[in-house]
Amino acid sequence: MDIIEKIKVQAIKLQKAFNNVRVGIYPSDFGRFNQNMKYYLDSLNITGIYLADATFNSQGYPTFTDMRLFLKNIDVCLIWGRDNLCIDMADYIGRHGNRVELIDLLDxxxxxALIHSENEFQIIDYDxxxxxxxxIVHDSNIDLICxxxxxxxxxxxxxxxxxxxxxxxxxxxxxxNNAAMAYCPECGSVCYTDRSFVVTGNYFGGVVFYLFHCHYDFFVLKKWENLMGIYLPDKEIFIKFRKMRMHFSRPDPDHNYTALIDQFKTYVVYFIEEAIDYLKNDSPKKLQFIVGYQNNLGHHLCNELSAIQRFIDSGDTDIIQSPLLLEHDFYDFKGLFPEILDIDLGRPGADTKRLHTDIFRNSLQQNRLSLFLYTFGQLSNTLAEKLISRSKQKYERKIQQLERFLNAKDSWPILWITIRAGRRRKWINQKEALSYVLNQLYVNYPHIAAVFDGIATAEEYYQQIKLLLNKKIKTYNALHLSLEDTIWWVTSADAFISPIGTGNAFIFLANIPGVFHTNSKFLKEHKFSERNINYYFAPRENWKPCVILPAENEDLSEPDPRLRNYEIDRDALYEMVRKVLGYIERTKTDTEIGHERFENYSA
Ligand SMILES: [Zn+2]
Ligand SMILES: [Zn+2]
Structure with a gap:
């Protein structure tokens, strides 16, 4: 791999340059976990290593814990990344006229530097x-058709x-094929690889680098849901595929790509021997799924866990064994998928830097071909039913609580209402409009009840809405429930009113009909239209009608149209909810309605 060869060349350059001076080392960044430092420092005269914490690995070098003493005894200090102590060091050197030279090997x-490149890093924005x-493309023999x-x-x-x-x-x-495929950017030949590097803990969350070789080495980078681009290490060129990331309208700043490439190279520096062995190893690489990437319980469920369930449903359980579980595990992965054995959870108690370096190293040592698992398909019925039944079993003892709420089951309809408390994409008139709609519904539905869901900080809104409500309307505060309890409660609801957002996962699990609302940009991304009605686009298998009500007014002072706050016409909302309830009444006993549209029933 060219990157490894370049690192070796830099190491030789370093050793030649500082052959006759007293060298100190400070493993500032995560160098403290690493055993490979000696690999680069072979012929140097190492006076000592500075360790802020004496328990860190000294790797056999004389240890200094006193910075002044350390700096007094050396001419050059090789630092491995920068941290606060490096600033102190530079300060001290400046103030005391010390002539120690600080050299950051990871700059x-x-x-x-071991990751130094003669070429300036350049981004080609393909779109x-x-x-x-x-x-640049022309001078570098890159063929955009390829x-x-x-x-x-x-x-x-x-x-x-x-x-x-x-x-x-x-x-x-x-x-x-148990191999990734891409086309050479120069000649367009089909290239295959089973060599991958997992780089987690960066701005993009996590990225897999697939190493291909044709006219030169090139990497295809894939993050969670899509390909990011092609990196050509020899030319230091990154061909970026996408202007926009999911749910973000602002382009990712260029320096985040530079940081990502540097992080990758840094990991290679730290685990160079593991990387060399991995590349030399010709025995078939074992596939490794990476899950737990998404810090969002909706996407984690619908895109990551649904993907796993798809393999189980199709009887393909071999392929999903020994996955790597990252830090986000909202639904108790182990309990949910007893079919999956040998889950790599990282070392218990490891801090995040150690966790991410472990991931990089382990996937090399275990000879893995890695893949972020992501499905664009719907939330599967099997998965939804599994979660609901698990939640019900666990909460059997609480059934009395629910029965009290239902008042011997004569509450009807029970509305699931999501309050949105954040600053962005907020429903501005939600207190007034929700209380209005519920009070109006009460006239025709005297047994109506409402369960309020949302994040804990929505409490204030809930209290204010309650004050405006007819006192005879039963309400339940579900804002502070655990995830399991929330799943349990949502299945008791008949219909919903909710903004489009993360909490929709619960609605999709329960598969109840209802009314979404959102700003015009978000509406456009999530809808399909039929006979002048906007529907949420297919959230799960056999989904019930989910209508989307367009906003009436939007706060145009927010430059990002996806984040704009908005108002909803309360009468239009009331009419929509009436229609949905009419639909339920007509289909109440029919469990096989599939995804028929509700207007078929409301004529
Ligand atoms: Zn080629
Ligand atoms: Zn989302």
Whole structure:
């Protein structure tokens, strides 16, 4: 791998340059976990290692815990990344006229750094080429027609979602052949690889680097749901595929890509021997799924766990064994999938830096080909039913509580109402409109009840809405429930009123009909329309009608249209809820209604 060769060349340059001086080392960043430092420092005269914490690994070098003493005894200090103590060190050197030279081995602009590159890092924005980028492409023998072939293996997430496809072509191909496939950016040849590097804990959350080789080494980078681009280490060029990330309209700043590439190289520096062994090892690489990437309980459920369930449903349980579980585990992964054995959870108690370096190293040591698991398909019935029945078993003792609420089951309808308390994409008139709609409904539905869901900070809204409500309307405060309890309560509801957002996962689990609302930008991304009614696009298998009510007014002072706060016409909302309730009354005994539209029933 070219990157490894370059690191070795830099190490030789470093050793030659500082051959005759007293060298100190400070493993500032996560170097303290690492055994490979000696690999680069072979012929140097190492006076000592500075350890802020004496329990860190000294790797056999004389240890200094006193910074002054350390700096007094050396001419050059090789630091491995920068932290606060490096600032103190530089300060001390400046103030005391000390002539110690600080050299950051992990700073690409530093001439002696192990990850130094003569070439400046350049980003080519495939979707939006500038004049300058076109000339870079031309000078670098990159053929954009060949790049396009790899781009076509990817899909815009929205297209994929709307087509209800399980996996993007890149992933499907990888699953079929136990190798990733891409096209050489220079000649367009088909290239395969089973070599991958897992780089987690960065701005993008986690990225897998797939190493290909044709005219030169090139990497295809994939994060959770789509391909990010092609990185050419020899030319230090990154061809970025996408202007926009899911749910974010602002483009990712360039420096985040530089940081990602530097992080990858840094991990290679730290685990160079493991990387060399991994690349040399010709025995078949074992597939490793990575789950627990998403810090969002809705996406984690609908895209990550649903993907796992799809394999189980199709009897393909071999392929999902020994997954790597990252830090986000909302639904007790182990309990949910007893079929899956040998789950890698990382070392208990490891801090996040150690966790991420462990992930990188372990996937090399275990000879893995890694893949972030992501499906664009719907939340599967089997998974939803599994979660609901688990929640019910666990909460049997609470049934009395629910029965009291239902008042011997004569409450009807029970509305699930989501309050949105955040600053962004907020329903501005929610207190007034919700109380109005419920009070109006009470006239025709004297046994109406409402369960309020949302994050804990929505409490204030709940209290204010309650004050405005007819006292005879039963309410239940579900704002502070655990996830399991929330699943349990939502299944008792008949219909919902909710903004589009993370908490919708509960509604999809219970599969109840209802009314969503959101701003115009978000509406456009989530809807399909039929006979002038907007529906939420297929949230799960056999879904019940979920209507989306467009906003009436939007706060245009927010520049990002996805984040704009909005108002809803309360009478329009009332009418929609009436229609939904009418639909339920007509289909109450029919469990096989599938995804028929409710207006068929409301004529
Ligand atoms: Zn080629
Ligand atoms: Zn989302």
């Amino acid at each position: 690409r602009s530093e001439n002696f 939006n080429l500038t004049e300058k980028q076109i000339s 790049v396009k072939k790899t781009v076509d293996e990817d899909l815009q997430w929205e297209t994929a979602w709307r087509n209800q496809i399980d996996f993007i072509p890149f992933d499907l191909q990888l699953l079929d």
